[in-house]
Amino acid sequence: MNDPIIEIQDVSMRFRLSNDRISSLKEFVTTALRGKLIYKEFEALKHISFSVDRGETVGIIGRNGSGKSTLLKIISGIMKPTSGNVTVKGNVVPMLELGSGFDMDLSGSENIFLNGAILGYAEEFLKEKFDEIVAFSELGEFINIPIRNYSSGMLMRLAFSVAAMVEPEILIADEILAVGDEAFQYKSLARMKEMMSGGTTVLLVSHSMEQIREVCDKVIWLNYGKIKMMGETSKVCDQYEL
Template sequence: MAEIIFNNVNKYFFLQHQKTLKELVQAIFKKQKTLERVHALKNLNFFIKKGEVVGIVGKNGAGKSTLLKLIAGVSAPTSGSLEIKEMVSPLIELGAGFHPELTGRENIFLNGVILGLKEDYIKKKFNEIVAFSEIARFIDTPIKYYSSGMYMRLAFSVAIFTDPKILLVDEILAVGDTDFQAKCLAKMNEFKDKGVTIIFVSHALETVRAFCTRVLYLKKGELMYDGEVNKGIDQYINEK
């Protein structure tokens, strides 16, 4: 059964370019528009079934993160329709709800609630979250003193305890050192074995080959390929 359905989805953004003072004055008097319309996603039609692990590949600016934000509900299509049939847990923009003045402990509860978790559930899972993050020594330290790696470890650790049905993963292998990255991937494989639907964005193509069951290849907002993993990655490499 399809859990995610894209039906002729388009997404536009409007960008304002930096202009000199002279250009701005001329634009005002000539009533020129200073916004550029960017067609970020173009007529996307596909569906994703329960339990599929779908890798999304493409160059920077291809529309990969925009696609994830639509599925996460952070952004809406400009036209077309998008249907999501299960709760989505996005591992994108990790730690967006963290407060720098609060401790790691306090931010676990704050971010957990933002992600839709109940306080009792967070209390029950607290020790597991801290253990996974490997920053127990600093859990009562304000996170403004954390390194970027510590910050991302804690954010990832909170996010993975949301009991996901649909999991969105954006370049998660950039989190922490190689040992922690391996632990993150092992956790992703646990979700895969449980039948969680996973949408996985990464430039680590060998990881996509090993982990995913299907590939979507985006190029300048267009879906160039949808299907078998190795064939899709090879097409992407050949067209780079």
């Protein structure tokens, strides 16, 4: 019997974009008060519907601008759709933008507790997991310096290490395996597989068809805000790569 942990029903997302070339806040306010702002609507997602079963790993593919990141933000609760219904049954760890949920002035170790708290975990739990998170990140002495000094690869290490060690019910990952050195990417992929075998539901956006083919149970192909194809991983990837 299927057990959907995520249900997306007829979801659309529209943004209002200003056509005016406004260069300052003062000019924006003045133009708005005069009622002279000109908008055009951009529909990032158009009537999207699908479900994800508990423990499933779903790949989301598509060219840049197809709506992938918008969809992940809606499922994560960061954005509210313009229309449609989203049902998520479980705690979500979204890894969408490098460094989101971090304070750049705090050290890596302080950010473990900050990021963990944002994700809803108690301080005692994070203390128990702290050494494991640091060890997985391989940041060594850099764990005690402000993360504004981190490279993008170091930030990814820290973000993934927190997410991977707190064992979420749902992990939402947007290109997280595309940053950093090859050895850490391999280790991260192996850890993700462990989480999947332990029952974690994963939504994975990646431009690497090799990664998608290796770990995903099914794939959703987005094109200009619509689902172009959805189903068995090999079939969808084969069509995408034509």
